[in-house]
Amino acid sequence: MCRTTVALRVFWKLPCQSGLDRAEARPRGERLLAVVPLGLALVAGAAHAAAPEPQWLVDARAKEGVLVAPHLVTSADKSISFSVPAPMTGALAEDKDAYTAVLTLAPGITGECVILKTDVDPxxxxxxxxxxxFTDTIEKVHGKIEMRAVEHVDAGMAGPTPYLSASWIYRANDGTGARIGGLRQYVGRHAGHSTYCALNDIGYAETFAKVALAVIGSLKASDDPPAPYFEEISVVSIGDARVGFGSIEMHRDADGDTKSVENEAMIVPGGAGEPQTFDSVTTAWVTPAGALINLKKVSVNNGEVEINLDLQHAQDTGWVLSGKFKSKDVQAALPAAAPSTWVTQTNLRRELLARESPIGAEAVRTDWLSANPGEFTTTTVKVLAAIDANSYLVRETFGPASMDLAVDRKSGQSFRGTMEMGPVKVTATRVFVRGSP
Amino acid sequence: MSIVTRRAVVHLRALLLVFCVAFGHAASGQSLFVIPTDSPTGPGVADEQPLLVSLHLREPAALAKVLDVPAPVAGADVLRYVMQDYPAISPGTKRAWSEPSFVVDYLDPSVTALGREFATARAESGAVGPPTPGDLVRFVHGVIRGSRDRGLDVASEIAAIRLGDCKNYAVLTVALARAAGVPARVVFGIVLLRFDTRYGAYGHAWAEVLVDGRWVAADAALTAEHARVRYLPFGVLENEGMGYALDAARLTPVWVQRVEVLGAASTGSPLPQSPRTGVPRFVLR
Structure with missing residues (x-):
């Protein structure tokens, strides 16, 4: 059995810094707008009411381009292809790290999509x-960035691929006056390929979104790995804002064991400056009966590895936890137990919901949580109410936290989960499922 | 763990984002975690005056218990509270708050080295005796550079990188206090900041230091940024082990979700007294 280690790529070390450097060699000054004393009103917090935007800014934001019929783009080496509803400016460029497409959104307005040859933390x-x-391109062309803030983040699905996006507004000053600009970013990740699209313009938002999502959603690669036998993708929201996605893929090896790989990515605007980001990968091996064989968890916070832990079964002593947690070396023995897996959890919920009167039915299980890695956590699963004929509301309580799940009675799978965390409500909603676990 | 559940559990660490003001930039923050705040119309309330607020949250009775004030009527989703003196709150467990832990690892060489710097600085200023909250705040404020790039780091890492937001200011303050023999703990809550006649409430974390049997706020992250910061603590970081992120979820029921500033409160008579602190409670004018 192969027990591979999943290590997340930290972008700082990625040699390819996307195609933006090259793109910014082209003059873009004309796309920045007139000098305005806009100040921080655009990013004012709750303590101050935001000032209405001036008409010139409203007009600039409203600009859109014209899409064309989608056309297929294939790399010269036939390795990748995608479909896009915008004309290409020049040919698809390739270097050792990426393929780069410059796409025309309107006369004189181009966005860029970079298909990376390696995986990234979205x-x-x-x-x-x-x-x-901002630092290497926009500042060099337009002067010092006096202010920048994330206006909007989003997450969702483009074809079979989950994506994250961020829209920035910034104010640059080259000494002759302040100018307002916008930066739009999309990143999608699927089957070992990552696509990044960017536009440095305050307008053309919808046009660029359609172009970027078309590239992300239609990307095909000749070295695509075998399709998993089960795949599920969910979108994470904080309040009404979609801020992240999670996916799970399951593959079976020759012994019948299952390797599940869960990816998570989340971006949260955190005030003036940069957003907070979270990426993680959890790889677990599970027996055909659903028992955990071992597990590896890597979490990256703002691009820095925060958790890198292995949970290994020890024949005599239960479990051994080893690795790094918050910069510290960790080596801990956990008691003999049967920590739950995706399979056993689904089975447990299905059993509860199969009862004649499931409401009020309750069971407990043992979980290993990365939020409390030094010990196992006992989780209580309780059926609260029927949602409709086919699904129930189930509460899972783990330590001091709990989450309410909408669960399909027949499969035991949850398709929506809601959790109150402090002043906010976090919701994870399944948006894609293929196969059966 | 089902994928939707794991999404949330993974992001328990993100919950810790809730706990910070962007040191000195609260007014320009576009954070999702700014607490909606309604300000009264008309002239402002002097910073020295007690301020009556309505706190909207999931379990007002639980917060009333934490703050040691009368609980609202059953079913209410609001707790009326007067912000004036720094309130004493009870943790759920009895402990000395002086021990080293995974998060407050003050025996680590990087923290002890910083502790020596702290001791030297105090000696040079002629200070004697155990460090005061003011000593700790001044030193930590000068040591750490504000950064929103960090989550909640352990003290040894903070001492090494000297970066962070309110949580790291709080953890390092607690570590240096404990290293000097002064009990201290990390608390979470909200701060209410005044901007002219309007108010803004923000999630925040700070340290409490035990002085003469009373817990005193020691906030190195918000020092001279505002004329007056009104603090409302509602929880202590009890689990200083690797499960600290899960422990923070314990505070969800008492998390204030909206603040209504109602105006000045007066010291009309009779004054309800807090049985724990003896601090007078104020009634609406």
């Missing part, structure tokens, strides 16, 4: 590329 990648774009 949220950290957005943050890192924004930083590089």
């Amino acid at each position: 949220a950290a990648f957005l943050r890192a590329t924004a930083r590089i774009t």
Whole structure:
């Protein structure tokens, strides 16, 4: 059995810094707008009411381009292809790290999509590329960035691919006056490929969104790995804002064991400056009966590895936890137990919901949580109410936290979960499922 | 763990984002975690005056218990509270708050080295005796550079990188206090800041230091940024082990979700007294 280690790529070390450097060699000054004393009103917090935007800014934001019929773009080496509803400016460029497409949104207005040959942490990648774009390109062309803020983040699905996006507004000053600009970013990740699209313009938002999501959603690569036998993707929201996505893929090896790989990415605007980002990968091996064999968890916070832990079964002593947690070396023995897996949890809920009167039915299980990695956590699963004929509301309580799940009675799978965390409500909603676990 | 559940559990660490004001930039923050605040119309309330607020949250009775004030009527989703003196809150467990822990690892060489810097600085200023909250705040404020790039780091890492937001200011303050033999703990809550006649409430974390049997706020992150910061603590970081992120979820029921500033409160008579602190409670004018 293969027990591979999943290590997240930290973008700082990625040699390819996307195509933006090259793109910014072209003059873009004309796309920045007139000098305005806009100040911080655009990013004012709750303590101050935001000033209405001046008409010139409203007009600039409203600009859109014209899309064309989608056309197929294939790399010269036939390795990748995608479909896009915008004319290409020049050919698809290739270097050792990426393919780069410059796409025309309107006369004189181009966006760029970069198909990376390596995997990236989507949220950290957005943050890192924004930083590089501001400091290495925009500042050099338009002067000092006096203010920048994330106006909007989003997450969702483009075809079979989850994506994250961030829209920035910034004010640059080259000494002759302040100018307002916008930076739009999209990143999608699927089957080992990552696509990054960016536009440095305050307008053309919808046009660019359609172009970027078309590229992300239609990307095909000749080296795509075998399709998983089960795949599920969910979108994470904080309040009404979609801020992240999660996915799980399951593959079976020759022994019948399942390797599940869960990816998560989240980007949260955190005030003036940069957003907070979270990326993680959890790889677990599970027996055909659903028992955990081992597990590896890597979490990256703002591009820096925060958790890198292995949970290994020890024949005599239960479990051994080892690795790094918050910069510290960790080596801990956990008691003999059967920590739950995706399979056993689904089975447990299905059993509860199969009862004649499931409401009020309750069971407990043992979980290993990365939020409390030094010990196992007992989780209580309780059926609260029927949602409709086919689904129930189930509350899972783990330590001091709880989450309410909408669960399909027949499969035991949850398709929506809501959790109150402090002043905010976090919701994870399944948006894509293929196969059966 | 089902994928939707794991999404949330993974992001428990993100919950810790809730706990910080962007040191000195609260007014320009576009954070999702700014607490909606309604300000009264008309002239402002002097910073020295007690301020009556309505706190909207999931379990007002639980917060009333934490703050040691009378609980609202059953079913209410609002707790009326007067912000004046720094309130004493009770943790759920009895402990000395002086021990090293995973988060407050003050025996680590990087923290002890910083502790020596702190001791030297105090000696040079002629200070004697145990460090005061003011000593700690001044030193930590000068040591850490504000950064929103960090989550909640352990003290040894903070001492090494000297970066962070309110949480790291708080953890390092607690570590240096404990290293000097002064009990201290990390608390979470909200701060109410005044901007002219309007108010803004923000999630925040700071340290409490035990002085003469009373817990005193020691906030190195918000020092001279505002004329007056009104503090409302509602929880202590009890689990200083690797499960600290999960522990923070314990505070969800008492998390204030909206603040209505109602105006000045007066010291009319009779004054309800807090049985724990003896601090007078104020009634609406």
